[in-house]
Amino acid sequence: MGGDGQAPGVVDIHSHVVPAGWPDLSGLGPGPWHWLRVDSAREATIMLGESEFRRITDACWLADTRLADMDADGVDVQVISPTPVFFCYDREPSAAAEVASIFNDLALEIAAQAPDRLLPFCQVPLQDVDAACAELDRAMANGHHGVEIGNHVGDADLDQGGVIAFLQHCAATDVPVFVHPWDMPSSPRMDRWMGQWLVGMPAETHLSILALCLSGAFERLPQSLRIAFAHGGGSFAFWLGRADNAWHQRRDLVGAISEHPPSHYRGRFYVDSVVFEPAALRLLIEVIGSDRVMMGSDYPYPLGERPAGRVMREAGLDPVTEAALLGGNARVFLGPRGNPL
Numbered sequence: 001m002g003g004d005g006q007a008p009g010v011v012d013i014h015s016h017v018v019p020a021g022w023p024d025l026s027g028l029g030p031g032p033w034h035w036l037r038v039d040s041a042r043e044a045t046i047m048l049g050e051s052e053f054r055r056i057t058d059a060c061w062l063a064d065t066r067l068a069d070m071d072a073d074g075v076d077v078q079v080i081s082p083t084p085v086f087f088c089y090d091r092e093p094s095a096a097a098e099v100a101s102i103f104n105d106l107a108l109e110i111a112a113q114a115p116d117r118l119l120p121f122c123q124v125p126l127q128d129v130d131a132a133c134a135e136l137d138r139a140m141a142n143g144h145h146g147v148e149i150g151n152h153v154g155d156a157d158l159d160q161g162g163v164i165a166f167l168q169h170c171a172a173t174d175v176p177v178f179v180h181p182w183d184m185p186s187s188p189r190m191d192r193w194m195g196q197w198l199v200g201m202p203a204e205t206h207l208s209i210l211a212l213c214l215s216g217a218f219e220r221l222p223q224s225l226r227i228a229f230a231h232g233g234g235s236f237a238f239w240l241g242r243a244d245n246a247w248h249q250r251r252d253l254v255g256a257i258s259e260h261p262p263s264h265y266r267g268r269f270y271v272d273s274v275v276f277e278p279a280a281l282r283l284l285i286e287v288i289g290s291d292r293v294m295m296g297s298d299y300p301y302p303l304g305e306r307p308a309g310r311v312m313r314e315a316g317l318d319p320v321t322e323a324a325l326l327g328g329n330a331r332v333f334l335g336p337r338g339n340p341l
Contacts, residue, residue, distance in 0.1 A: 011330035012070070012078040012308050013178070014230055014272045014296030017120075018046060018086075019106030020061040028095040034086055046085065053085055059300035063113030069299065070117065073307040076327070078299070079334075080111060081121040081148040084182035089153045093128035097135055100125050104139045111143070119145040119334070121178055127153050129162040133169045145334060146176040151208040151229075158208050159215035171225035176333055180230045181205050205234030209269065210243060213262040214254060221268075226333050228270035228294065232280070237271075237287040270333050272296030273325060274305055278315040290321045294330045 018036070025033040032049025039045055039055070042065075046053040059065045060083075070078055086103055088096040104122040111120040122139035124132035126149055136147055147170065151158065158167075158179070170177050181204035209229060212218055229236075236243075243262040247255040255261065271288055274296045275281050285293055295312055298304030305311060312325055 009076045009327050010074055010309060011295065011327045011334075012075045012297050012299065013228065013294045013330050013333070014274060015066075015078050015080055015299040015304075016060070016083045016301065017080045017107055017110050018044075018056055018060040018083050019103065019110065020044070020058075021106055021109075023102060025099065028098055029092060034099075046083070048085070054083075054301075057300065061110060063110060063118060066300070067114055067117065069306075070308075073297075073309065075297075075308050077117050077119060079119045079121055079145070079178070079330075080107065081178060081180070082107070082123040084148075084150055084180050087123060087150050087182060088125070089127050089150060091127075093125050093131050096125035096127060097131045100135050101138070104135070104144065105142070108143050121146040121148045123148055124166070126150065126163065126166065129165045129169075132162075132166050136166075136169065136175060137173070140173070140175060146178060148178045148180055150182040151179050151204050157211040157215075159211045159217040164217060164220055167221055167225055167227065170227075171222045174224075174335055176226040176228070176335060178228050178230065179205070179208060181208075181234070201231060202234035205229050205231055206236045206239065207234075209233055209236045210262060212269075213243075213265045214247070214258045216257045216259065218265050218268050219259060223268070225268075226270070226335065227268075228272065228333060230272055230274065230296070230298075232273065232275040232284050232293075233269075233271035233288065237284050240266075240287055267292065270294055270329065273309075273312055274298050276305060276311060278311055281311050281315045282317075285317075285321070285325075290324060291329055291332075293325050294333060295326050 022036045035047050037045040037047050042058045045055050059069065082103055086099065088099045100123050107120045111118040122136065122144040124135045124147060126132050156163065167177065181201040240263055247261040266288055270292050271284065272294050273281055275284060295309050297308035299308060309326060312322065
């Protein structure tokens with residue numbers, strides 16, 4: 001735990017889980033559905049019908065494995081969020097709501113193995129605002145600490161009416177929101193060399209932040225909303241100057257709705273630190289702000305950072321900034337529910 005034994009010292013805001021006891025979902029409607037193929041005592045494969053999606057290990061569901069890695073990396077507390085492939089935003093709302101409730105209840109069982117160190121974030125059927133709010137309220141009452149959502153629902157971005165209503169509900173109920181890219185476009189060009197993950201994910205997150213800035217959504221959302229974006233906010237920080245320039249030079253196309261240029265809204269959201277290079281992290285801090293970046297690892301997947309926090313510790317930050325990024329900012333983002341420790 002942290003130095004005083006009462007609050008977490010190092011907080012990993014970005015990790016994922018997959019429950020081991022995943023049930024047969026075929027009764028929810030036409031497939032393909034997610035299921036787990038058990039490959040060994042410590043290995044499994046997430047399947048979509050008959051297709052392999054991702055091979056995983058017991059770090060996804062077993063607290064002992066996860067805690068051993070956290071100890072090795074010097075992490076006190078870890079936020080555990082759904083793996084986005086389980087979101088089911090393209091399903092009927094009733095089926096997606098059932099999947100969300102199943103996932104959320106099983107995630108609580110994982111967190112219960114180490115309740116002082118694992119903070120679960122739930123998922124919701126974001127395609128139906130009423131169902132999403134209902135599942136959020138149920139999950140939070142049962143012990144979740146926040147919610148992870150995907151960055152879009154079909155062609156609807158985060159500035160669309162239903163998503164805005166959900167975010168307003170999160171603000172009203174004091175629930176932190178973690179936005180993760182998912183469902184990236186596929187094409188022959190993007191399917192090479194993990195292009196969907198290496199190019200598509202940063203672009204998706206960049207687009208989602210721009211949507212909130214340029215649509216006027218931040219004017220419709222209360223200042224109290226605590227919302228964070230994965231993977232350093234994608235490519236947003238590097239190209240913020242280009243977006244501002246477009247807002248000033250082509251107000252007819254870019255700035256017709258928003259009251260301010262994109263840079264004005266930097267204090268309205270958080271990002272994690274999963275950028276892998278000290279220089280990139282220093283740029284992120286300079287552009288987004290040292291009070292808005294939180295340590296994340298994307299554990300336990302291969303494209304995550306290990307040891308967690310390595311780049312942050314190698315970036316040559318002053319002690320106050322490093323402490324804020326390693327845990328202080330996360331405590332503010334998580335709010336009272338994230339600090340029962």
